Amino acid sequence: MDLPKVVGLKDRLIEQIRLDGPLTIPDYMWACLFDPQAGYYSTRPALGEGGDFITAPMVSQMFGELIGLWVMQVWQDMGAPAKVRVVEIGPGDGTLMSDLLRSFRLMPAFQAAAEIALVEPSLPLRAVQSQKLGDILYHDHLHDLPTDAPLIVVANEVLDCLPARQFQLTDDGWFERCVGLHDGNLIIGLVPAPEDFKAPFAAEIGQVCEVSPAQNRFVESLGALLQEASGAALLIDYGRDRPEPGDTLQALHKHEKTDPLAKPGAHDLTQWADFPALAVTALNMGLTVSQITPQGVFLQRLGIIERFEALRAKNPAQTDKLARQVHRLIAADEMGDLFKVMAMSSPDLVLPGLEAIQLSE
Template sequence: MRVSEFMAACLTDPEHGYYTTRDPLGARGDFITGPEISQMFGEMLGLWLAQVWADAGAPARFVLAELGPGRGTLMADMLRAARLAPGFTEAAEVWLVETSPVLRRAQAQAVPGARWADRVADLPQDAPLFVVANEFLDALPIRQFLREGALWRERMVGLEGDQLAFGLAPAAADPELDRRFADVADGTLVETCAPAEAVAAELAARGARCLFVDYGDWAGHGDTLQALAGHAPADVLATAGTADLTAHVGFRWIAEAAAPLRADFTTQGVFLERLGITARAQALARGDRADEIAGQHRRLTHPDEMGTLFKVLALTPRGAPQTPGFG
């Protein structure tokens, strides 16, 4: 099977899928995300939303959707910060795009009054759409291809004896891969993520205002498929269905798929600093919390932590004001 089919089965199988059977977040889970590290992360994104909403004319009703909302921590923190903008809370119709029954139960506790959708296509279409997604794109199934001269061989997952193993499909021409990866050397592995691009195209068709935060690059190559279990790297094939599977995001292809929306791109550290996270950290760092807050700030923004590895992509209608955090 393709790598994308393997990822989809491992993560979303209704009976055995990783995301459908557990809460993967936090110290007792397998990984931790920005909102779980510090309230400051969600507060900065909430301020971004409030300004973008105001710049859009402060519509009296709008759909505020989060894709892959985890436990609901990010949405709760964003709403708390964004309520500083008069009228924002009353205008926001909160939707969470989530398929996991386990996580929906946690989200209901964190975000009272939220509504749920299984897909972006299920979100209401009768109001302006604002979307936030943190560490959502990296979990969407990817395909992998190996350059072999002028042709490409797709990486597959199959059996070698009674063990899962990687293999390669027969070589074939692929003009789209030629266009995207014209300069990569023979023997280079590249990745594509059609589901992520489909989401971007759908949001563009809605004229949505979007913010994506994830790890990856503008356009890179190499094998980035990884498994994480117990906050440590794991064998991708040996932990099928019991570990988180992700891959780095190619943000250039998301931006291309979202044309004609305007795309702004920067690192997480720069984005959060421009939004004022240092001032917020200083306000929170009182008494015996000073070291804790300083550690959270460093983890979110420092180049040696999440500051450079994680990127931020904003998609907005052309002609709209420059969104905060991008210079």
């Protein structure tokens, strides 16, 4: 008997569920984003105003310029080592690194010391980045980074690509939300949760708890690099700053939210960064960790208002445009509160614009 030909990602996922049972949310999300033949980032990432989503560096050059100043200040606080490796993880379309490189010109000594590297597994995005940045050093994974020099790492909107398991409290206890089938269509249903599952907050019936082993593994890997090489890492993403319930799985297409199950691989999928859990992970490794800080507060501490005033003075005709950009980056009803900033470093390193978590004796 001939089996039906399975071609598209959705058909393959349906067939996989028929054979093996429901997929966890992370398994489903990994397939949608990184399947080699049809995953979103493997084949068709669409960034920018004409794509599916826009990131802070695309909003304004001011964002990248200030992050560049942050990087150079960290280098100075490290004692201005003769060699430092500046790494961006998930560089998107290359805009942030382009702005960083421009800001680095302000400090020739830093330029001479800095080796630039990108961690980017997506071949389509590498092609876009190389057009903007030229010849630049790439690594596929974090563990490929050498540790022969201190590291300064920037990761903007990386954590939201790392999926979380979802658990829901019912009258019968905790269940895990998984992707299964109903009448041949993808649906989200419930399967029994592991017996040892415990939520990090007091939950009510119906609430969803997200736990991300992938995000925690990322921080563990990054922390191990910082322990071996020394240095600091800056993480910026939308996410929570305290343990709380919420189903944050979403799909984006043309800047609009869509059904995450509708077109696997065709739309971007994201979940919130779980910053409280990540801070605990980093602290348990003995790293210095900053308080989780709203992006708007962080950028104002770095001097975005002053940078706006300087740009406006040079380009009076651009005042309204520049003001809209600043508003989008720092306003509470835009990116200012939704996006959070957390940094971690080898012990006792100062983290500019951020306050370190003080552990009680």
